[in-house]
Amino acid sequence: MTSIVPKEQSSESKKSLSTEEHEDFRMFGLVAFLIADGMTFAGFFAAYLTFKAVNPIGPDAIYELELPLPTLNTVLLLVSSFTFHRAGKFLEKNESKQCQKWLLITGSLGLAFLISQMFEYFTLPFGLTDNLFASTFYALTGFHGLHVTLGSIMIMIIWWQTRVPSGRVNNENKFPFEAVELYWHFVDGIWVVLFIILYLL
Amino acid sequence: MTISLKPNNSPSEKLQPTGWLKYLSFSLDHKVIGLQYLICGFLFYLVGGSLAGAIRVELISPLSDFMPREVYNQVLTLHGTIMIFLWIVPVVNGAFGNYLIPFYVGARDMAFPRLNAVAFWLIPPSGLMLITSYFINGAAQSGWTAYPPLSITTPAAGQIIWILSVLLLGGSSIFGGINFIATILKLRRPGLKLMQLPMYCWAMLGTSILVVLSTPVLAGTLILLSFDIVAHTGFFNPSLGGNVIVYQHLFWFYSHPAVYIMVLPAFGLVSEILPIHSRKPLFGYTTMVFSIMGIVVLGLVVWAHHMFTSGTPPWMRLFFTIATAFIAVPTGIKFFNWVATLWGGKISLNAAMLFSCGFIINFVLGGITGVALAQVPFDVHVHDTYFVVAHFHYIVYGGSVFVIFSSIYHWFPKFTGKMLNENLGRFHFIITFIGFNLCFAPQHWLGLNGMPRRVAEYDPQFQLINQISSVGALLMAISTLPFLWNIFQSILYGDDAGNNPWDALTPEWLTSSPPPVENWEGEAPLVLEPYGYGEKDSNNTQEEMK
Ligand code: HEM
Numbered sequence: 001m002t003s004i005v006p007k008e009q010s011s012e013s014k015k016s017l018s019t020e021e022h023e024d025f026r027m028f029g030l031v032a033f034l035i036a037d038g039m040t041f042a043g044f045f046a047a048y049l050t051f052k053a054v055n056p057i058g059p060d061a062i063y064e065l066e067l068p069l070p071t072l073n074t075v076l077l078l079v080s081s082f083t084f085h086r087a088g089k090f091l092e093k094n095e096s097k098q099c100q101k102w103l104l105i106t107g108s109l110g111l112a113f114l115i116s117q118m119f120e121y122f123t124l125p126f127g128l129t130d131n132l133f134a135s136t137f138y139a140l141t142g143f144h145g146l147h148v149t150l151g152s153i154m155i156m157i158i159w160w161q162t163r164v165p166s167g168r169v170n171n172e173n174k175f176p177f178e179a180v181e182l183y184w185h186f187v188d189g190i191w192v193v194l195f196i197i198l199y200l201l
Numbered sequence: 202m203t204i205s206l207k208p209n210n211s212p213s214e215k216l217q218p219t220g221w222l223k224y225l226s227f228s229l230d231h232k233v234i235g236l237q238y239l240i241c242g243f244l245f246y247l248v249g250g251s252l253a254g255a256i257r258v259e260l261i262s263p264l265s266d267f268m269p270r271e272v273y274n275q276v277l278t279l280h281g282t283i284m285i286f287l288w289i290v291p292v293v294n295g296a297f298g299n300y301l302i303p304f305y306v307g308a309r310d311m312a313f314p315r316l317n318a319v320a321f322w323l324i325p326p327s328g329l330m331l332i333t334s335y336f337i338n339g340a341a342q343s344g345w346t347a348y349p350p351l352s353i354t355t356p357a358a359g360q361i362i363w364i365l366s367v368l369l370l371g372g373s374s375i376f377g378g379i380n381f382i383a384t385i386l387k388l389r390r391p392g393l394k395l396m397q398l399p400m401y402c403w404a405m406l407g408t409s410i411l412v413v414l415s416t417p418v419l420a421g422t423l424i425l426l427s428f429d430i431v432a433h434t435g436f437f438n439p440s441l442g443g444n445v446i447v448y449q450h451l452f453w454f455y456s457h458p459a460v461y462i463m464v465l466p467a468f469g470l471v472s473e474i475l476p477i478h479s480r481k482p483l484f485g486y487t488t489m490v491f492s493i494m495g496i497v498v499l500g501l502v503v504w505a506h507h508m509f510t511s512g513t514p515p516w517m518r519l520f521f522t523i524a525t526a527f528i529a530v531p532t533g534i535k536f537f538n539w540v541a542t543l544w545g546g547k548i549s550l551n552a553a554m555l556f557s558c559g560f561i562i563n564f565v566l567g568g569i570t571g572v573a574l575a576q577v578p579f580d581v582h583v584h585d586t587y588f589v590v591a592h593f594h595y596i597v598y599g600g601s602v603f604v605i606f607s608s609i610y611h612w613f614p615k616f617t618g619k620m621l622n623e624n625l626g627r628f629h630f631i632i633t634f635i636g637f638n639l640c641f642a643p644q645h646w647l648g649l650n651g652m653p654r655r656v657a658e659y660d661p662q663f664q665l666i667n668q669i670s671s672v673g674a675l676l677m678a679i680s681t682l683p684f685l686w687n688i689f690q691s692i693l694y695g696d697d698a699g700n701n702p703w704d705a706l707t708p709e710w711l712t713s714s715p716p717p718v719e720n721w722e723g724e725a726p727l728v729l730e731p732y733g734y735g736e737k738d739s740n741n742t743q744e745e746m747k
């Protein structure tokens with residue numbers, strides 16, 4: 001027969017998962033999800049680069065795209081990653097007023113990014129269906145913009161949830177906060193790659 | 202770490218309906234969800250099978266007289282899509298994965314029960330949506346691969362519905378994959394090492410890695426394709442400057458791994474079934490694990506062997522030929538391990554065992570034609586002919602579907618507490634095996650002689666072979682009858698199975714049949730050696746394992 005450990009021997013397994021362990025594997029699931037999400041972007045990037053390499057895809061990025069707005073956008077997102085991090089520090093210290101303040105700043109930066117991207121869309125001399133380059137440009141930035149929109153909404157929810165009296169996110173229940181933070185850093189990282197590939201290459 | 206109920210794991214178990222009604226409700230119990238996947242998948246299999254029947258009826262005569270060509274294309278597309286995305290993938294992954302993995306890791310449920318239920322409930326609506334597209338303006342016509350420009354230029358409504366439902370099904374399998382990875386890596390009970398897990402866990406881990414890495418790429422591709430259809434962008438439309446080859450690369454980056462998403466879990470299931478019914482330990486556990494991981498890695502880098510005739514440059518052809526040939530190595534290792542497991546065992550030729558052995562035979566034949574197809578000169582000759590159709594049906598039907606039946610015969614006593622009728626099961630196997638080979642073996646000949654795939658009309662010289670093939674298909678259709686009869690008969694009047702009718706050692710058999718909601722009354726047993734049959738004797742406890 002096999003080695004089946006008698007029931008009495010494994011009494012330690014009676015206690016249930018501690019909160020940290022629980023959060024640990026939820027975080028693990030989130031990372032797996034972000035890898036999947038990253039693969040979607042990878043597919044888009046690969047398509048864009050191949051189009052660029054093998055197709056006469058119309059006007060080139062270098063001649064059509066202005067750099068100031070996207071550079072501003074890059075700065076906005078990088079700063080917002082930092083402010084989110086600050087908010088986390090205050091959450092740990094149980095200073096929820098401060099934490100809320102930094103979250104609000106983060107959310108506003110996300111919003112500013114979206115507005116600035118809208119602005120860029122309106123000033124661009126080409127539309128979605130003009131040529132292959134234009135289509136890929138809007139598909140990539142649009143898909144990323146969708147991520148920023150979702151992220152900003154989640155930041156606002158977190159901000160609401162860290163209120164002192166009845167909020168549900170606090171030092172004891174940090175998972176929602178950390179999950180949104182990880183997602184936000186991920187979206188920022190994708191933007192940096194996107195910025196390099198789309199605007200600089 | 203431990204395996205007891207987690208804080209928010211099964212929140213409202215008391216509010217859940219009981220009895221058979223629970224299978225129609227949003228249950229969070231992994232066993233219920235597993236069976237939901239199985240039953241739902243089987244219903245779609247009946248639909249997809251009827252469509253296959255329609256295809257074979259059309260091909261009895263060289264003219265397109267049974268249905269118009271557009272309808273033939275729709276039927277073909279629906280058949281392929283349903284069989285892959287609604288039958289094989291959900292069943293070998295979702296159904297058995299959900300039912301077995303928590304038992305195998307010693308947990309009371311999956312890591313994310315709610316996500317799990319959501320993943321399942323995405324399937325019925327998207328499947329129904331796909332089927333109804335046939336009645337609204339006509340279903341998609343461009344095959345399960347949806348190659349542009351055909352998929353852009355045919356009527357849009359059906360194609361868009363097709364894209365939407367494949368996107369939803371892809372989402373469902375990504376959620377499932379994340380859940381399996383987290384459950385296997387993070388929810389193992391204390392003291393259970395990775396290298397002590399039953400083989401199906403390894404197969405599901407490998408499969409889930411493939412799902413998480415490749416399915417999103419398909420999703421992105423289909424989103425771009427839908428833009429081409431709806432917004433008239435030109436990503437894949439050559440007349441607008443787009444590039445169809447990019448679509449093929451992206452599509453096969455998902456769809457080659459997809460064949461492993463269909464067979465790796467089947468490998469795992471067979472590796473559970475063979476040792477039990479031949480009373481021998483699984484031969485070469487470690488090599489099995491490494492060959493699974495080898496298949497995962499290689500599977501990700503061979504996609505372009507589907508594109509040898511798409512104008513790929515010679516260096517690319519060479520690379521993908523070599524990489525493809527390498528996959529034969531880990532696959533071969535698995536084959537020899539199964540044979541060695543059977544070798545000298547006390548084999549009982551029950552239905553589960555017969556279907557597993559049938560799988561091994563069919564899979565070897567399909568694998569050999571696969572290696573042949575990987576050779577560029579040969580592929581150029583038979584590409585898009587019935588040879589390819591024969592090859593992949595040997596893999597997906599002869600491989601995965603045989604394993605699904607084998608697994609149903611094997612685990613039915615656990616699911617229901619009742620035994621199936623073995624004689625009916627053997628009868629089912631015999632007609633399926635004959636029907637299957639009669640249907641698909643002659644298609645190799647058709648392909649070598651140049652009959653193209655995806656056509657409703659063909660050269661009259663192929664008629665006799667096509668008729669033989671159709672007879673085989675008819676036999677396969679008939680073979681579901683004894684199976685269904687057996688299932689209903691056994692649920693109603695079957696003999697009681699007891700907890701462990703096969704004297705198995707894997708953990709799911711060490712609880713009652715059907716298992717209680719929390720999987721075990723009291724403690725979960727810690728099974729360190731799931732295949733400890735034979736010489737190793739009784740008092741083999743944890744001490745000896747170290
Ligand atoms: C593991 C399970 C497998 C499954 C489920 C599978 C399935 C398929 C499918 C569905 C196709 C048809 C693609 C199409 O519609 O054009 C195909 C084609 C092909 N398969 Fe497999 N296959 C498997 C294993 C293999 C193996 C082991 C090899 C080689 C060692 C292989 C080599 C090929 C090649 C080269 C083609 C391209 C044929 C062509 O399009 O001309 N396959 N396979």
Ligand SMILES: [Cu+2]
Nearest residue numbers: 457504506507
């Ligand atoms: Cu392939």
